[in-house]
Amino acid sequence: xxxxxxxxxxxAAPLPRPAGGxxxxxRGVGGGPVGSGVWPYxxxxxxxxxxxxxxxxxxxxxVVISLQDFQLRQLIQGDxxxxxxxxxxxxxxxxxxxxxxxxxxxxxxxxxxxxxxxxTLVALVIERLGRVGRIAVLSALVLTWxxxxxxxxxxxxxxxxxxxxxxxxxxxQLGFTSFDRYPWFAHGTAAFTILVVLIVWQSVPFAAITLYxxxxxxxxxxxESARIDGASARRIFRAIxxxxxxPIFMLVFSLEVIWTFKAFVQIWVMTNGGxxxxxxxxxxxxxxxxxxxxxxxxxxxxxxxxxxxLAGVLVFYFRQMFRQEGExx
Numbered sequence: 001x002x003x004x005x006x007x008x009x010x011x012a013a014p015l016p017r018p019a020g021g022x023x024x025x026x027r028g029v030g031g032g033p034v035g036s037g038v039w040p041y042x043x044x045x046x047x048x049x050x051x052x053x054x055x056x057x058x059x060x061x062x063v064v065i066s067l068q069d070f071q072l073r074q075l076i077q078g079d080x081x082x083x084x085x086x087x088x089x090x091x092x093x094x095x096x097x098x099x100x101x102x103x104x105x106x107x108x109x110x111x112x113x114x115x116x117x118x119x120t121l122v123a124l125v126i127e128r129l130g131r132v133g134r135i136a137v138l139s140a141l142v143l144t145w146x147x148x149x150x151x152x153x154x155x156x157x158x159x160x161x162x163x164x165x166x167x168x169x170x171x172x173q174l175g176f177t178s179f180d181r182y183p184w185f186a187h188g189t190a191a192f193t194i195l196v197v198l199i200v201w202q203s204v205p206f207a208a209i210t211l212y213x214x215x216x217x218x219x220x221x222x223x224e225s226a227r228i229d230g231a232s233a234r235r236i237f238r239a240i241x242x243x244x245x246x247p248i249f250m251l252v253f254s255l256e257v258i259w260t261f262k263a264f265v266q267i268w269v270m271t272n273g274g275x276x277x278x279x280x281x282x283x284x285x286x287x288x289x290x291x292x293x294x295x296x297x298x299x300x301x302x303x304x305x306x307x308x309x310l311a312g313v314l315v316f317y318f319r320q321m322f323r324q325e326g327e328x329x
Contacts, residue, residue: 069083071296087300087301091301100282107192115207122212126138167179185270192279214249273288
């Protein structure tokens, strides 16, 4: 557009330039482009160094100890010697270790299956509730999820106390007199079941809220079209709902696998791995080996095997997921 200046009018004054520097945009304090140089790296350096110290150093230290003869004497005197893969050989040839591995995968499979099933059902129920009901259920889930692990574990210990527990009292009131002073934590199957209930109760809120947030983004027009075509609720979920929320579902599934596989606090506080070794899974086994037997080398080796097994499970799972997605495309 051409600007026409009226005849005889004085020329327009030039725009003032910023004091102390160039008027060109995108320049930093030193005259260079914004974001250039080492300044951005210096800003993130503390976070990176902190992450390396808190994550990388313990991992490297665990690997080193797993390759050494490291017991109580070496811990005090500091004269540990390298023995190569001998600790891993001792661990992998131990029959008790493989029993713990099988129990760990069973524990993970039962917990993750129940968590994902219940969380999906709860998320679907929340979606169909009114505003007041939705707020009430979400508030209850958040409060449950925010409860400290130690506090929740202690409450469950009280609930299933053999003499003063409310569970035994309720069962007796219902006519099950055999549960008078029933010692739940003295039976392996009962203790295992209580731990499963505890971890599922603690994990469902996060999974349900996350899945509900994914259900919210599903377009309602798709539901209306499917209902007009006569599709059932099961068909709508399989053909419309689940394909849309599948990425979030898989993310939650992966997180629950990780968190359940490395469950430790609940088991250690409630049963200490007992009775016998009925509730001992890999993280508990590693701590028991390191502390009870003072075999820090074998405990570190068990920890590394746990990490490798968990990584293998996740790699296998993601390969299957990506392969299914490729076939679908």
